[in-house]
Amino acid sequence: MKTCRCLNCITPPHLLRKLLESEDKATRDAALNTLVSSARLRGERSIRSTFGVGVSTAPASGRRSIFDCRGGTDLGQATLVRTEQGETSSDASVNKAFDGLGRTRDFYREVFERDSIDGRGMRLDGYIHRGRNYNNAFWDGQEMVFGDGDGIIFTDFTGSLDVIAHELTHGVTENTAALEYRGQSGALNESMSDVFGSLVKQWSGNESAEQADWLIGADIFTPGIGADALRSMKAPGTAYDNRLLGKDPQPDHMNRFANLPDNGENDFGGVHINSGIPNRAFFLTAMEIGGYAWEAPGLIWYEALKASVQTTQFQDFADTTFAKAGQLFGMGSQEQRAVQDAWRGVGIRVSGGTARRGRHRMIEAGGMAAREESDIAALARQIAALSGQVASLSRDLSAMKRGGNGAAPEIRSGPGGRSPRSQAPA
Incomplete structure (x- = not known):
């Protein structure tokens, strides 16, 4: 199966570029370093995926290993610091990364009966303390990598469970629909990670849809930064609004869809921006159904993801979720009506x-x-x-x-x- 050859980073490039305008030199330097490093890593990821270099296919039942980069950028030089058989570390980042990988693995296994990220027991490797002042965390197709943040805007990225689950879910998407990382399919790719990232956090905290905050990355900003999170699924476009970060550009409806060029500078058509539309559709579905969002809504979205293809667009996914809701819960069921109403709420009508x-x-x-x-x-x-x-x-x-006259x-x-x-x- 073909998979997307992309580096999936949690911090959107438009936000990092905004930080380049900061009056503080340390903030500008950290943002520039993160942008340049991410671009280089994206190129390495593409080459490695093309030739299948370093991809492990041996099943490992989701076994976890945490490596310490100690400020370096060469993952090959990182030190193994914790395994499934190892003791708790004195380094909080080690333990948070280890626990986050485990909670995500357990969520997929217990909720969807999925054996790790690839469905075949893929091992889960996490690398912490990557680089200096690195304002990002990413999944590169093989492992999860965490920066420590610059200490000014961002803090340690291992501290956010939904960020960890978001990045690992990119691996799930790679091994199911393999959604292309551009345009609407790319925005769906990002949205899937936000959806299941939030669900892992809700499941871990036993929160109902009504209790959840529906925020992505609420724990990665330092105190004093006027921002709720990187993104809000409940109200896209409201996660932050200040001079330093700018205004959250996510739309919540198709009439505000951002038509951006398909290139790296514009985040391949705004994949981190337009993901707000399907994000809100899921939120609306979960709220209308009620209860735990990882149950009916999560199952519908998971089955729809597995039924999608590389080029699936918003309309396609809306139709698929509607169909899956009917298959799983019955035609005309509350769940199916909720799906239909939710997509209509973001400007997409189930069309067929x-x-x-x-x-x-x-x-x-x-x-x-x-x-x-x-x-x-x-x-x-x-x-x-x-x-x-x-x-x-x-x-x-x-x-x-009777006449007999032959007439x-x-x-x-x-x-x-x-x-x-x-x-x-x-």
């Missing part, structure tokens, strides 16, 4: 699939029954007419025999002036 095909089948069935009834009635009328004509002919023949009787015409013989079926 199950609902329309169902209506068409009913119409076709009704039309066929009507046609059959009409045909039977017409046949009955034809038989009755023929019977009457045969009876009339019999009477005429009898009269001719041909008058044969009365059927409808349209034709003789009965001309109306008899061939």
Whole structure:
């Protein structure tokens, strides 16, 4: 199966570029270093994926290993500091990364019966303390890598469970739909990670949809930064709004969809921006259904992800979630209505699939029954007419025999002036 060859970073590039405008040199330097480093890593990821370098396929039941980069950027030089058999570390970052990988692994196993990220027991490797003042965390197709942040804007990225689950979910997407990391399919890719990142946090805290904060990355900003999180699924576009970070650009409706060029500078068509639209659709679905969002809503989205393809667009995914809701919970069920209402709430109408095909089948069935009834009635009328004509002919023949003069009787015409013989079926 083809997979997307992308480096999936939690911090969107538009936010880092905004930090380049900061009056503080340390903030500008950290943002520039993160942007340059991420671009280089993206290139390495593409080359490695093309040739399949270093990709482990041996099943390991999701076994965890944490490595310490000690400020370096060469993962090959990192030191193994914790394994499944190891003791708790004195380094809080080691333990937070280890626990976050485990909670995400357990979520997929217990909720969706999925064996690790690839469904085949893939081992989970985490690398902490990567680089200096590195304002990001990423999944590169093989491992999870965490920066410590610059200490000014961002703090240690291992401290956010939804960030860890977000990044690992990119691995799930790679091994299911392999959504292309550009345009709407790329925004869906990011949205899937936000959805399941939030669900892992909710599941871990036993929170209902009503209790959840629906924020992504609420724990990675330092105190005093006027920002709730990187993104808000409940209200896209409201996660932050200040001079330092700018205004959260995420739309919450298709009439505010950001049409951006498909290049690295514009985040490949705004994949971190337009993901706000499907994010809100999931939030609305979960709120209308109620209860725990990882149950019915999560299952619908997970099954729809598995049924998607590389180029799936928003409309395609909306139709698929509607169809999956019908398959899982019944046509016209509360769950299916919630899905339909949620997509309508972000400007996307479920356009076909199950609902329309169902209506068409009913119409076709009704039309066929009507046609059959009409045909039977017409046949009955034809038989009755023929019977009457045969009876009339019999009477005429009898009269001719009684007359015995050999004169041909008058044969009365059927409808349209034709003789009965001309109306008899061939």
